[in-house]
Each structure stands twice: as C-alpha cells, then as structure tokens.
Amino acid sequence: MSAEPLAEWQRPPAEGYFADDLDRLPGLPPHTELIDGAIVTMSPQQLFHMKALRLLENALARLAPWDHYRARREMSVVLGPRQRLEPDVMLVHADAEIDSAATWYPADAVALVVEVVSPDSEERDRKRKPQLYAEAGIEYFWRVEDGAGKVILYAYELDPATRQYAPLGIFHDRVTLTVPFPIDIDLTEIDRI
Secondary structure (H helix, E strand, O other): OOOOOOOHHHOOOOOOOOHHHHHOOOOOOOOOEEEOOEEEOOOOOOHHHHHHHHHHHHHHHHHOOOOOEEEEOOOEEEEEOOEEEOOOEEEEEHHHOOOOOOOEEEHHHEEEEEEEOOHHHHHHHHHHHHHHHHHOOOOEEEEEEEEOOEEEEEEEEEEOOOOEEEEEEEEOOEEEEOOOOOEEEEHHHHHHO
C-alpha cells in the first residue's frame, strides 16, 4: 500500500510561506492561516464556536455605524509578509472596502478582531494572535471563551505606546462598551441561536 502524495502546500519552502502564497497554493483547506511563515489549518468547529460567531457578527453588523464600519467574516487580514490570519469576525473601516474578488484586508483597514477560542486554537488565540494583531496596530481585540456553553468575552484596547493590548473588561451575560462605538450585546442570546 503506497502513501498518498503530499499536496504542494504540505511541502513548505525553506524560507516558509508568504501571505500572497495562500491565494495561489492549490488544495488548501478552508480557513487556512499563515503564522510566522507556517501554514496552520483549522479543525472542524464545534457548535459553540458557530453560535458565538453568529451572535457577535450579527450584533456588530447591527450596532456598527454603517458610515464607519462593516462586520466581516471568512476573510483574512495580512499583518505582515509572513502573517495572514483569519479572525472569526472583524470590523473593517467602511472607507477601506476592497475589490469584490479580494480575499484579504490590509491590517490598517481593520478596527476590531474577534477570535472564538477552540480546543485546537487555545495557544494561538490566547497568546500569539493577540501579539500579532497588536504589533500590526489593530486597535481592538476580543477573545471569546466557552464557559460551559455560555459566552465569556475578554475585550482589549491597543496601547499605542507599547503596541500591546490593555484589558477593557471581562463580560459574562452582557457586553457594554463605549469603544469603538456604543456597544450593548446580550451574550445570553447565544441560547436562542
């Protein structure tokens, strides 16, 4: 019995991959990211992940002032030549809309990124991704954790002097913030999705 041949993307070049490579490599699985020049694929998502994603995407789309922001998902953001992440949800500046055939946004187009933590992404979502988003200058970062089927939302704001995130709060039943615009989201609505 012979082993199946490796796909092109499974044989990385010596220097690793670059952000533009994700648009040209055949056979990449959906939701593939590039972190430090290495391809990272996602495992199938659990029900909590899908429900939290839908709750926050819909709430941000409803609350965000249309003349300033757009809620987006299933798009990546290029943070640098060897960094191309796909946040679960992001808010992009309205004036940064891109060509309809584009697959990514530049970092300066993004105001907020949301990562819903999964068992396979705990280390990346809690440590490496916030570091990369902050270094790229993305002003707001939300991390969402599963608290026995309930949403726990950790909100952060970028400190421009240190290029690191400072906590804005930890939210369990309701998230209320004044930045980047007035936000009031009932997190218990996840039970209705």
